[in-house]
Amino acid sequence: MDAIDRQLVELLRANARLSFAELARQVGLSAPAVHERVGKLEATGVLRGYHADVDPDAVGLGVTALIGVVQDSSADIDELIGTLSDMPEIESCYFMAGEESFLLKARVGTIAELEQLIVRLNRTPGVSRTRTAIALSTKWEDRPQTPRDLS
Amino acid sequence: MDAIDRQLVELLRANARLSFAELARQVGLSAPAVHERVGKLEATGVLRGYHADVDPDAVGLGVTALIGVVQDSSADIDELIGTLSDMPEIESCYFMAGEESFLLKARVGTIAELEQLIVRLNRTPGVSRTRTAIALSTKWEDRPQTPRDLS
DNA sequence: AGCTGCCGGTCGATAGCGTCCACGGCCCGT
Protein backbone atom coordinates (compact mmCIF):
# COMPACT_ATOMS: atom_id res chain seq x y z
CA MET A 1 0.00 0.00 0.00
CA ASP A 2 2.12 2.88 -1.19
CA ALA A 3 0.98 6.35 -2.21
CA ILE A 4 -0.10 5.21 -5.67
CA ASP A 5 -2.19 2.38 -4.24
CA ARG A 6 -3.93 4.84 -1.94
CA GLN A 7 -4.58 7.09 -4.90
CA LEU A 8 -6.09 4.20 -6.86
CA VAL A 9 -8.31 3.23 -3.93
CA GLU A 10 -9.43 6.81 -3.62
CA LEU A 11 -10.20 7.14 -7.32
CA LEU A 12 -12.16 3.88 -7.39
CA ARG A 13 -14.07 4.83 -4.27
CA ALA A 14 -15.17 8.01 -5.97
CA ASN A 15 -16.00 6.30 -9.26
CA ALA A 16 -15.80 2.55 -9.54
CA ARG A 17 -16.36 2.57 -13.29
CA LEU A 18 -13.20 4.44 -14.24
CA SER A 19 -11.28 2.60 -16.95
CA PHE A 20 -7.81 1.31 -16.26
CA ALA A 21 -6.54 3.68 -18.92
CA GLU A 22 -8.07 6.63 -17.09
CA LEU A 23 -6.72 5.45 -13.74
CA ALA A 24 -3.33 5.08 -15.37
CA ARG A 25 -3.43 8.67 -16.59
CA GLN A 26 -4.45 9.96 -13.16
CA VAL A 27 -1.65 8.21 -11.30
CA GLY A 28 1.02 8.49 -13.98
CA LEU A 29 1.59 4.82 -14.70
CA SER A 30 0.85 2.60 -17.69
CA ALA A 31 -2.48 0.81 -17.93
CA PRO A 32 -1.03 -2.69 -17.39
CA ALA A 33 0.78 -1.51 -14.26
CA VAL A 34 -2.48 -0.13 -12.87
CA HIS A 35 -4.25 -3.32 -13.86
CA GLU A 36 -1.78 -5.35 -11.84
CA ARG A 37 -1.93 -3.05 -8.80
CA VAL A 38 -5.72 -3.10 -8.72
CA GLY A 39 -5.65 -6.87 -9.08
CA LYS A 40 -3.39 -7.11 -6.04
CA LEU A 41 -5.55 -4.73 -4.03
CA GLU A 42 -8.51 -6.99 -4.80
CA ALA A 43 -6.57 -10.14 -3.98
CA THR A 44 -5.40 -8.79 -0.62
CA GLY A 45 -8.93 -7.74 0.34
CA VAL A 46 -8.39 -4.00 0.36
CA LEU A 47 -10.87 -3.63 -2.48
CA ARG A 48 -13.79 -5.89 -1.64
CA GLY A 49 -16.01 -5.10 -4.59
CA TYR A 50 -17.65 -2.44 -6.69
CA HIS A 51 -21.26 -1.52 -6.18
CA ALA A 52 -23.76 0.80 -7.79
CA ASP A 53 -25.28 3.21 -5.31
CA VAL A 54 -29.04 2.90 -5.78
CA ASP A 55 -31.56 5.43 -4.47
CA PRO A 56 -33.62 3.41 -1.97
CA ASP A 57 -36.73 5.50 -2.62
CA ALA A 58 -36.55 4.63 -6.30
CA VAL A 59 -36.75 0.92 -5.54
CA GLY A 60 -39.57 1.19 -3.04
CA LEU A 61 -37.55 1.21 0.16
CA GLY A 62 -38.47 4.59 1.56
CA VAL A 63 -38.47 3.70 5.25
CA THR A 64 -35.19 3.36 7.15
CA ALA A 65 -35.09 2.22 10.76
CA LEU A 66 -32.37 1.47 13.29
CA ILE A 67 -33.20 -1.35 15.63
CA GLY A 68 -31.35 -2.27 18.79
CA VAL A 69 -31.71 -5.91 19.81
CA VAL A 70 -31.34 -7.12 23.40
CA GLN A 71 -30.65 -10.84 23.55
CA ASP A 72 -31.98 -13.04 26.29
CA SER A 73 -29.77 -15.17 28.48
CA SER A 74 -30.49 -18.34 26.55
CA ALA A 75 -29.42 -16.93 23.21
CA ASP A 76 -27.09 -18.76 20.88
CA ILE A 77 -25.31 -15.88 19.22
CA ASP A 78 -24.34 -17.64 16.00
CA GLU A 79 -27.81 -19.02 15.55
CA LEU A 80 -29.28 -15.58 16.15
CA ILE A 81 -26.96 -14.04 13.58
CA GLY A 82 -28.04 -16.71 11.14
CA THR A 83 -31.70 -15.94 11.71
CA LEU A 84 -31.11 -12.21 11.34
CA SER A 85 -29.19 -12.69 8.12
CA ASP A 86 -32.21 -14.50 6.68
CA MET A 87 -34.21 -11.29 6.97
CA PRO A 88 -33.51 -9.39 3.75
CA GLU A 89 -34.80 -6.12 5.19
CA ILE A 90 -31.77 -5.96 7.47
CA GLU A 91 -29.19 -4.14 5.43
CA SER A 92 -26.49 -3.90 8.09
CA CYS A 93 -25.86 -5.78 11.33
CA TYR A 94 -23.35 -4.74 13.96
CA PHE A 95 -22.49 -6.71 17.06
CA MET A 96 -22.29 -4.09 19.77
CA ALA A 97 -20.83 -3.48 23.18
CA GLY A 98 -23.58 -2.58 25.65
CA GLU A 99 -26.97 -3.87 26.64
CA GLU A 100 -28.20 -4.04 23.09
CA SER A 101 -26.10 -6.78 21.52
CA PHE A 102 -27.01 -5.96 17.96
CA LEU A 103 -27.77 -2.85 16.05
CA LEU A 104 -29.58 -3.38 12.80
CA LYS A 105 -30.19 -1.00 9.95
CA ALA A 106 -33.37 -2.07 8.19
CA ARG A 107 -35.04 -0.73 5.09
CA VAL A 108 -38.63 -1.40 4.18
CA GLY A 109 -41.26 0.13 1.95
CA THR A 110 -43.89 1.06 4.49
CA ILE A 111 -44.44 1.48 8.22
CA ALA A 112 -46.67 -1.58 8.07
CA GLU A 113 -43.77 -3.65 6.80
CA LEU A 114 -41.59 -2.25 9.56
CA GLU A 115 -44.18 -3.32 12.09
CA GLN A 116 -44.14 -6.84 10.69
CA LEU A 117 -40.37 -6.92 10.84
CA ILE A 118 -40.32 -5.81 14.48
CA VAL A 119 -42.92 -8.43 15.38
CA ARG A 120 -40.87 -11.08 13.64
CA LEU A 121 -37.73 -9.94 15.47
CA ASN A 122 -39.42 -10.02 18.86
CA ARG A 123 -40.65 -13.53 18.15
CA THR A 124 -37.16 -14.71 17.23
CA PRO A 125 -35.66 -17.16 19.76
CA GLY A 126 -32.83 -15.51 21.68
CA VAL A 127 -34.32 -12.01 21.33
CA SER A 128 -35.49 -10.55 24.59
CA ARG A 129 -36.44 -7.08 23.46
CA THR A 130 -35.98 -4.61 20.63
CA ARG A 131 -35.86 -0.84 20.45
CA THR A 132 -36.68 0.79 17.14
CA ALA A 133 -35.90 4.29 15.98
CA ILE A 134 -37.11 5.56 12.64
CA ALA A 135 -34.94 7.72 10.40
CA LEU A 136 -36.95 10.70 9.25
CA SER A 137 -34.33 11.59 6.70
CA THR A 138 -30.87 10.52 5.70
CA LYS A 139 -28.56 13.51 5.73
CA TRP A 140 -25.78 11.44 4.20
CA GLU A 141 -24.75 7.85 4.13
CA ASP A 142 -21.53 5.92 3.51
CA ARG A 143 -19.55 9.05 2.86
CA PRO A 144 -16.00 8.11 1.96
CA GLN A 145 -13.23 9.16 4.28
CA THR A 146 -9.83 9.97 2.85
CA PRO A 147 -7.45 7.23 3.92
CA ARG A 148 -4.82 8.00 6.51
CA ASP A 149 -1.12 7.27 6.41
CA LEU A 150 -0.57 3.76 7.77
CA SER A 151 2.97 4.53 8.89
CA MET B 1 -38.43 1.16 -14.51
CA ASP B 2 -39.43 -2.06 -16.23
CA ALA B 3 -38.14 -5.54 -15.55
CA ILE B 4 -35.00 -5.01 -17.62
CA ASP B 5 -34.16 -1.81 -15.75
CA ARG B 6 -34.52 -3.63 -12.46
CA GLN B 7 -32.25 -6.36 -13.77
CA LEU B 8 -29.64 -3.79 -14.79
CA VAL B 9 -29.81 -2.11 -11.39
CA GLU B 10 -29.42 -5.48 -9.74
CA LEU B 11 -26.44 -6.44 -11.88
CA LEU B 12 -24.71 -3.13 -11.29
CA ARG B 13 -25.36 -3.31 -7.58
CA ALA B 14 -23.64 -6.67 -7.51
CA ASN B 15 -20.76 -5.58 -9.72
CA ALA B 16 -20.45 -1.98 -10.78
CA ARG B 17 -17.58 -2.68 -13.15
CA LEU B 18 -19.50 -4.91 -15.55
CA SER B 19 -19.04 -3.79 -19.14
CA PHE B 20 -22.03 -2.63 -21.14
CA ALA B 21 -21.43 -5.56 -23.46
CA GLU B 22 -21.65 -7.98 -20.55
CA LEU B 23 -24.78 -6.29 -19.18
CA ALA B 24 -26.25 -6.52 -22.66
CA ARG B 25 -25.63 -10.26 -22.79
CA GLN B 26 -27.19 -10.76 -19.35
CA VAL B 27 -30.39 -8.90 -20.12
CA GLY B 28 -30.68 -9.91 -23.77
CA LEU B 29 -30.38 -6.50 -25.41
CA SER B 30 -27.72 -4.85 -27.55
CA ALA B 31 -24.94 -2.86 -25.95
CA PRO B 32 -26.17 0.55 -27.17
CA ALA B 33 -29.64 -0.17 -25.78
CA VAL B 34 -28.16 -0.98 -22.39
CA HIS B 35 -25.97 2.09 -22.59
CA GLU B 36 -29.01 4.26 -23.09
CA ARG B 37 -31.01 2.61 -20.32
CA VAL B 38 -28.21 2.97 -17.82
CA GLY B 39 -27.76 6.59 -18.87
CA LYS B 40 -31.43 7.23 -18.14
CA LEU B 41 -31.27 5.46 -14.79
CA GLU B 42 -28.37 7.73 -13.87
CA ALA B 43 -30.17 10.84 -15.14
CA THR B 44 -33.33 10.08 -13.17
CA GLY B 45 -31.34 9.48 -9.98
CA VAL B 46 -32.03 5.79 -9.58
CA LEU B 47 -28.33 5.07 -9.99
CA ARG B 48 -26.52 7.66 -7.90
CA GLY B 49 -22.98 6.48 -8.49
CA TYR B 50 -20.55 3.59 -8.46
CA HIS B 51 -18.22 3.05 -5.55
CA ALA B 52 -15.45 0.65 -4.67
CA ASP B 53 -16.08 -1.13 -1.39
CA VAL B 54 -12.92 -0.65 0.64
CA ASP B 55 -12.06 -2.70 3.73
CA PRO B 56 -12.01 -0.10 6.53
CA ASP B 57 -9.39 -2.04 8.48
CA ALA B 58 -7.07 -1.91 5.49
CA VAL B 59 -7.14 1.89 5.48
CA GLY B 60 -6.68 2.30 9.20
CA LEU B 61 -10.31 2.72 10.25
CA GLY B 62 -10.76 -0.25 12.50
CA VAL B 63 -13.11 1.32 15.05
CA THR B 64 -16.79 1.77 14.23
CA ALA B 65 -19.14 3.57 16.60
CA LEU B 66 -22.78 4.59 16.53
CA ILE B 67 -23.48 7.84 18.29
CA GLY B 68 -26.87 9.21 19.23
CA VAL B 69 -27.03 12.99 19.54
CA VAL B 70 -29.56 14.84 21.69
CA GLN B 71 -29.94 18.45 20.67
CA ASP B 72 -30.57 21.21 23.14
CA SER B 73 -33.49 23.57 22.91
CA SER B 74 -31.45 26.36 21.36
CA ALA B 75 -30.21 24.26 18.49
CA ASP B 76 -30.33 25.45 14.90
CA ILE B 77 -30.80 22.18 13.04
CA ASP B 78 -29.32 23.23 9.73
CA GLU B 79 -26.30 24.75 11.39
CA LEU B 80 -25.81 21.60 13.43
CA ILE B 81 -26.00 19.45 10.31
CA GLY B 82 -23.40 21.68 8.71
CA THR B 83 -21.07 21.29 11.67
CA LEU B 84 -21.52 17.53 11.71
CA SER B 85 -20.85 17.24 8.01
CA ASP B 86 -17.50 18.96 8.56
CA MET B 87 -16.39 16.02 10.70
CA PRO B 88 -14.96 13.51 8.24
CA GLU B 89 -15.14 10.64 10.75
CA ILE B 90 -18.94 10.73 10.48
CA GLU B 91 -19.68 8.35 7.65
CA SER B 92 -23.48 8.44 7.89
CA CYS B 93 -25.92 10.84 9.49
CA TYR B 94 -29.61 10.14 10.01
CA PHE B 95 -32.14 12.60 11.36
CA MET B 96 -34.25 10.52 13.71
CA ALA B 97 -37.60 10.48 15.39
CA GLY B 98 -37.21 10.25 19.16
CA GLU B 99 -35.20 11.95 21.85
CA GLU B 100 -31.94 11.53 20.00
CA SER B 101 -32.31 13.78 16.98
CA PHE B 102 -29.36 12.36 15.10
CA LEU B 103 -27.77 9.00 14.77
CA LEU B 104 -24.23 9.04 13.45
CA LYS B 105 -22.08 6.22 12.22
CA ALA B 106 -18.47 7.15 12.78
CA ARG B 107 -15.28 5.37 11.85
CA VAL B 108 -11.91 6.13 13.40
CA GLY B 109 -8.61 4.39 13.75
CA THR B 110 -8.31 4.15 17.51
CA ILE B 111 -10.36 4.48 20.67
CA ALA B 112 -8.36 7.62 21.46
CA GLU B 113 -9.59 9.19 18.24
CA LEU B 114 -13.13 8.18 19.10
CA GLU B 115 -12.76 9.90 22.45
CA GLN B 116 -11.64 13.08 20.74
CA LEU B 117 -14.58 12.91 18.37
CA ILE B 118 -17.05 12.52 21.23
CA VAL B 119 -15.52 15.43 23.09
CA ARG B 120 -15.74 17.56 19.98
CA LEU B 121 -19.38 16.55 19.48
CA ASN B 122 -20.31 17.38 23.07
CA ARG B 123 -18.68 20.78 22.69
CA THR B 124 -20.62 21.51 19.53
CA PRO B 125 -23.24 24.29 19.95
CA GLY B 126 -26.72 22.83 19.83
CA VAL B 127 -25.63 19.44 21.19
CA SER B 128 -26.99 18.71 24.63
CA ARG B 129 -25.76 15.16 25.05
CA THR B 130 -24.43 12.17 23.15
CA ARG B 131 -24.66 8.45 23.64
CA THR B 132 -21.99 6.29 22.05
CA ALA B 133 -22.07 2.58 21.35
CA ILE B 134 -19.06 0.78 19.91
CA ALA B 135 -19.40 -1.90 17.27
CA LEU B 136 -17.33 -4.92 18.29
CA SER B 137 -17.73 -6.45 14.87
CA THR B 138 -19.62 -5.84 11.69
CA LYS B 139 -21.60 -8.92 10.76
CA TRP B 140 -22.57 -7.39 7.45
CA GLU B 141 -23.03 -3.94 6.06
CA ASP B 142 -24.91 -2.38 3.15
CA ARG B 143 -26.22 -5.72 1.97
CA PRO B 144 -28.23 -5.24 -1.18
CA GLN B 145 -31.92 -6.02 -1.10
CA THR B 146 -33.61 -7.32 -4.22
CA PRO B 147 -35.92 -4.63 -5.49
CA ARG B 148 -39.65 -5.06 -5.16
CA ASP B 149 -42.31 -4.60 -7.78
CA LEU B 150 -43.36 -0.94 -7.81
CA SER B 151 -46.82 -1.73 -9.11
C1' DA C 1 32.81 -6.02 -7.78
C1' DG C 2 30.10 -9.13 -10.57
C1' DC C 3 26.29 -12.48 -11.05
C1' DT C 4 21.60 -13.78 -10.52
C1' DG C 5 16.63 -13.53 -9.54
C1' DC C 6 12.84 -11.08 -8.46
C1' DC C 7 9.77 -7.21 -8.54
C1' DG C 8 7.51 -4.03 -10.86
C1' DG C 9 7.46 -1.34 -14.48
C1' DT C 10 7.06 -0.21 -20.07
C1' DC C 11 5.92 -1.43 -24.79
C1' DG C 12 3.44 -3.58 -28.59
C1' DA C 13 -0.22 -6.38 -30.40
C1' DT C 14 -4.85 -8.04 -30.77
C1' DA C 15 -9.42 -8.90 -29.50
C1' DG C 16 -13.13 -6.83 -27.65
C1' DC C 17 -15.60 -2.70 -25.86
C1' DG C 18 -17.73 2.10 -25.81
C1' DT C 19 -20.17 5.12 -28.22
C1' DC C 20 -21.99 7.55 -32.21
C1' DC C 21 -25.12 7.41 -36.08
C1' DA C 22 -28.48 5.90 -39.43
C1' DC C 23 -32.12 3.03 -39.81
C1' DG C 24 -36.48 0.31 -38.74
C1' DG C 25 -40.47 -1.63 -36.21
C1' DC C 26 -44.33 -0.76 -32.91
C1' DC C 27 -47.93 1.84 -30.65
C1' DC C 28 -50.68 5.56 -30.60
C1' DG C 29 -53.99 9.45 -31.86
C1' DT C 30 -55.75 11.47 -35.79
Add this chain to the structure above:
DNA sequence: ACGGGCCGTGGACGCTATCGACCGGCAGCT
Protein backbone atom coordinates in the same frame (compact mmCIF):
# COMPACT_ATOMS: atom_id res chain seq x y z
C1' DA D 1 -53.62 4.86 -43.75
C1' DC D 2 -50.47 8.13 -41.95
C1' DG D 3 -46.98 10.51 -38.98
C1' DG D 4 -44.33 10.90 -34.81
C1' DG D 5 -42.18 9.39 -30.69
C1' DC D 6 -39.99 5.66 -28.40
C1' DC D 7 -37.02 2.12 -28.26
C1' DG D 8 -34.61 -1.02 -30.24
C1' DT D 9 -30.72 -3.00 -33.90
C1' DG D 10 -26.47 -3.05 -36.77
C1' DG D 11 -22.30 -1.03 -38.43
C1' DA D 12 -18.19 1.76 -37.89
C1' DC D 13 -14.48 3.81 -35.46
C1' DG D 14 -11.33 4.87 -31.99
C1' DC D 15 -10.10 3.51 -27.51
C1' DT D 16 -9.54 -0.04 -23.87
C1' DA D 17 -8.36 -4.58 -21.71
C1' DT D 18 -5.14 -7.73 -21.34
C1' DC D 19 -1.47 -10.77 -22.79
C1' DG D 20 3.42 -11.72 -23.46
C1' DA D 21 8.08 -10.11 -24.15
C1' DC D 22 11.40 -7.24 -22.47
C1' DC D 23 14.05 -4.14 -19.18
C1' DG D 24 16.08 -1.66 -15.25
C1' DG D 25 16.90 -1.43 -10.14
C1' DC D 26 17.76 -3.71 -6.00
C1' DA D 27 19.08 -7.52 -2.65
C1' DG D 28 21.76 -11.09 -1.54
C1' DC D 29 25.28 -14.28 -2.57
C1' DT D 30 29.91 -15.67 -4.17
